[in-house]
Amino acid sequence: MNNLEKTLSIIKPDAVERGLEKEIKDQFLNNDFKIVEEKKIQISKSEAEEFYKVHQTKPFYNDLCSYLSSGPIVVMILEKNNAILANRDLMGATDPKKAKDGTIRKKYGISIDKNSVHGSDSLENAEIEIKFFFKD
Numbered sequence: 001m002n003n004l005e006k007t008l009s010i011i012k013p014d015a016v017e018r019g020l021e022k023e024i025k026d027q028f029l030n031n032d033f034k035i036v037e038e039k040k041i042q043i044s045k046s047e048a049e050e051f052y053k054v055h056q057t058k059p060f061y062n063d064l065c066s067y068l069s070s071g072p073i074v075v076m077i078l079e080k081n082n083a084i085l086a087n088r089d090l091m092g093a094t095d096p097k098k099a100k101d102g103t104i105r106k107k108y109g110i111s112i113d114k115n116s117v118h119g120s121d122s123l124e125n126a127e128i129e130i131k132f133f134f135k136d
Ligand code: UDP
Pocket: 055, 060, 064, 093, 094, 112, 113, 114, 115, 117, 118, 119, 121
């Protein structure tokens, strides 16, 4: 069934810093995602806190927000059939050590916190996250 969706993807600071931007984008393109919009930006800590507010009670929240705001990131709107799930599959498990072979986090992730990519986890959050970065 046709179910074209948009999801938000972020190439996180650890991956941008290692020059993996093009390689990771190629993973999306090779898996039939269309990159509808993209921009390279650096966000402030308070913007990171807003973006990750669902995690505000977690012990890793402060470090996570410091990390996401620590350097340039690439934010993208990806489009594909069932894009949200397809992107979560392509990314792999949060902890790169547990991610399956062939996934982006398995290939490039360094650790559970420096796991190279973010992807929306639901239709509702995809809409919120896309609006967060692409307001216009
Ligand atoms: N994270 C972390 N420690 C943990 C769990 C998560 O540093 O124990 C970080 C990790 O970078 C992860 C992000 O917090 O990508 C958001 O966590 P979530 O559970 O939403 O994982 P994701 O949706 O990114 O797979």
